[in-house]
Amino acid sequence: MLFNIQRDIGDIVEGYLIPDGFSDVPKVLVSDSDGDIAAVECDQLHQAVLGAGRHKTGLVGFRLTEANIPGLRQRITLRVQDAKSGLLIYRRPLRPTQINMKIIRIETQLFPHVAVDREMMKHFQYCLASIERFGHETTLQTFLLNGINSIYLSGRLQVRNYQEFLDKGFRAVTLLTDPYYEMALRLAMLKRFATVKPVFLGERDLMSLSPAIEYFGELELSDTNAVRKALKNAPLRVRNVLNSPMTRQFACADADQPSTRRDIASAMDVISRFAIIGHINDTLSFATSLGQLLNVDMDSIPILQRSQAINRMADELKTLPIAESYLEDDLILDHYVRQAIEIGASDDT
Structure with a gap:
């Protein structure tokens, strides 16, 4: 609309x-x-x-x-x-707490950081989270609200489709996730979605995820051997849900488009244009940087910490060559991004 x-x-x-x-x-x-x-x-x-x-x-x-x-x-x-x-x-307009900036927070987890979005509603006149639920045309319209100077948007967008707005007043921030952690989180969420419909997903996402929801719905996630077999035998439409989602999100125009090694460089180029690039391994630095950008107390930015249960599952996935084959592009991208973050942090000290 x-x-x-x-x-x-x-x-x-x-x-x-x-x-x-x-x-x-x-x-x-x-x-x-x-x-x-x-x-x-x-x-x-x-x-x-x-x-x-x-x-x-x-x-x-x-x-x-x-x-x-x-x-x-x-x-x-x-x-x-x-x-x-x-x-x-x-x-x-909000008074006197309004922040007159235009921010787009790119969500990289399937399960969104809703607490951050809720906090931002206190500071921005126009605030809309999980905007991918509304489709491309509606999402595009939120970037074109030219009469409003205080805008906060967040969502799992295909960044390539909206990167032009990084030259039109929007500042992009993102908290990147760990590839194995995201795979574990997705497996847990897909299993849960088989019995509980998620409120934060749009109809397009549900259609795209439905084959994987059905496939993993009965999987015993604590059985590493069963997970290995499920990943090995998964049909293409199921594999697409787990194959290097971060590279595809930053480099591909379509969420269902498979990534290639060449897309890693494209993803790095897009990410380099962000005002803040954080990593789930160091959420404190992300909260500090976001607080400084917005001139708010970073203690008021509630970053969801890593789940110990998902961490354990991620550690098991690291032992599976089949899981590594799913995540090859994301693992390479993650390595270079974390390296760049470390270099940037050392240059600031």
């Missing part, structure tokens, strides 16, 4: 919401810190949208006034969301 805010002059807030469905009637949910206020149907005609064939009626604009939102001017914590998906469209 496409959306934006056009103006907020206190007693009038105007914007638009073009839904995914051609004939859907868009509606915004308006709320503030006290709770929901009203659901307002989009009834303002946008002729250009109609002429371009993007919507059946072109009625995609919304206009909030004192008539449909009583006390609008005084509602300093006003929020506007898509009533159907809950997607944030707009919220009023």
Whole structure:
């Protein structure tokens, strides 16, 4: 979907919401810190949208006034969301804690660092986590919110598709994960997803992961021999979920595209453009660097620490040549990135 805010002059807030469905009637949910206020149907005609064939009626604009939102001017914590998906469209500036920067945090774990995202909501006017859930067009729109200077986005994005925004005001940060740890985490998550539907994954991810969820759903993860056999006999669609996901994320335009050795250099080039590059082996340095960039107390940045159970599984995976063959590109990329981080740290001292 496409959306934006056009103006907020206190007693009038105007914007638009073009839904995914051609004939859907868009509606915004308006709320503030006290709770929901009203659901307002989009009834303002946008002729250009109609002429371009993007919507059946072109009625995609919304206009909030004192008539449909009583006390609008005084509602300093006003929020506007898509009533159907809950997607944030707009919220009023934060005072006095707002950080006027544009940050994209690239998530490299299948299980996201939700505590970090929750903390960032206190500092950024527009804040949206796990944005890959909403699809490419909607994600692209969040980068194009030109009327807002305080933006925090996070997600497991294919970075190549959005790297142009690193030259357009966005600063990228990432906490890279250990390849064996991520494989262990993915195996544990895939097994869990067989019985519990994850709330942080979008429909596209669920479809992509479904063969692996079914395949690993009954696997006994504490049985190293069973894990070895499962990895060895996995069909291609299952292997794709585990094959060097970090290299593919930074170098490939499509999450299902297999990586090659040449992609390692491409991934390194993209990562080198990030403002902050951290590693899960040293979360303290990442929190310190992020705190300095944002000028906030790094103790308020809650970085999820490594799970001991997942660590033990990762150690077992290190003994399996088949696991190494899955992760060859990521292991090479991880080596060079950690080496670069160490050199950068020594240069700073």
